[in-house]
Amino acid sequence: MEIIVTPTKDAQRGMLTWGRKSVPCALGRTGIRVTKKEGDGATPTGTFPLRRLFFRPDRRARPATSLPATAITSALGWCDDPQSPLYNRLVRLPYPLSHETLAREDHLYDLMVVLGHNDAPPIPGAGSAIFLHLAKDGYAPTEGCVALAPDDMVDLLAVVGQSDVLTIRRK
DSSP states (O other): OOOEEEEETTTTEEEETTTTEEEEEEEEOOOOSSSSTSOOOOOOOOOEEEEEEOOOOTSOOOOSSSSSSEEOOOTTTEETTSSSSTTEEHHHHHHHHSSEEESSSSTTEEEEEESSSSSSSTTTTTTOOEEEHHHHHGGGOOOOOOOHHHHHHHHHHTTTTTTOOOOOOOH
């Protein structure tokens, strides 16, 4: 199955469609770009495999999905330092170089799917930590990810598998 993301008139928002269902989503603060660079706030165009689900077992049960799933603990992070040999990879915390902590205080990563962007192999500076995660209130922009309402994420997770892809289009 192909999941398609298309922008709306507001460059920081889009529609995510699978099958007959379309739901709103948040996009990067600088919209969708063909050329992604670390820290630019853009959501990259392209077709990306769904690698793995991460979830917060202290906040919600593991959702029904055929994606491989990993429980988020305080020891998990994601490297976003282009100088690191572990750039755009899962890391164990504490980690000495720049990284995101997956066990966030907010609820954005309570359900989070790693998208196969810049990971086979990672090119330093070409963007890291591009995820499908939960949206902020009002679908506020992301730092380059695609974000959904919790109920929409659960519905999507119930029907996707590792052979499915997420395609992000400019128009």
